């Protein structure tokens with residue numbers, strides 16, 4: 001039987017894979033990402049994982065019925081479109097993630113647009129702090145986009161471009177209280193945060209990354225250094241002991257491997273490079289949770305199978321298969 005490498009982390013007490021279907025698309029301008037989780041689940045990936053790894057696998061939907069795009073809530077509140085819906089759905093994601101992580105389970109959250117990262121990062125941060133006060137959560141953000149806009153800097157007002165800002169405290173709750181559920185104990189520390197795959201960064205995001213000294217490997221860096229060296233440096237930056245959460249946006253991959261997504265950007269990671277990232281994380285023994293986001297079955301439908309297959313491969317490698 002294959003070995004679930006990540007179970008080695010001391011914080012993972014149970015042989016239990018908690019899959020959270022974050023069927024949320026209100027953070028993105030286009031509808032459809034809320035169908036991403038089912039598309040992945042229906043591919044049969046978990047039956048495979050369960051039988052090969054002997055893991056108990058549970059699957060939970062975050063929203064009973066996905067919120068429909070509602071025109072009149074589409075107006076921006078203090079720079080955020082659909083603030084109420086995204087605040088509420090990410091709060092639910094955070095609670096689900098926290099509940100499982102607190103029990104020592106590996107948490108895999110399927111998106112959904114990337115706003116759900118607000119929920120996964122905050123839920124994990126809180127759980128890790130409680131379980132091991134000396135161990136701080138580290139985050140690897142694999143993405144074509146930096147998703148670190150604040151409501152003030154965002155040109156689109158879409159919250160899937162803001163999760164890193166909300167989860168790190170750079171973005172503040174609105175005066176009406178949206179995202180007011182995020183407390184100090186939920187926040188991640190950007191000193192233990194690394195980007196890989198960036199190639200479409202807004203000007204204000206560039207400034208934030210430089211000003212905060214956030215570790216970032218763009219696609220140019222990946223081409224110059226090679227993915228192996230990039231992973232050596234990323235893991236070195238994080239430190240050998242800290243538990244790791246990886247937030248993998250499918251659009252980090254080149255559109256050849258993943259075009260069923262809302263914001264594909266040319267010249268991305270090859271599938272092999274994506275799998276290398278997962279494999280290295282699994283081998284580190286420190287991976288405790290993962291997101292796979294932004295698969296949108298309504299886009300490039302003829303390429304959906306390829307996109308899902310790419311998603312499956314990066315998940316399987318991360319779990320040690």
Ligand SMILES: NC(=[NH2+])NCCC[C@H](N)C(=O)O
Pocket residue numbers: 113114115145147149154155156157158160161162202249251262263294
């Ligand atoms: N998760 C994503 N696909 N993010 C795309 C964000 C695009 C742009 N930077 C924005 O803030 O609107």
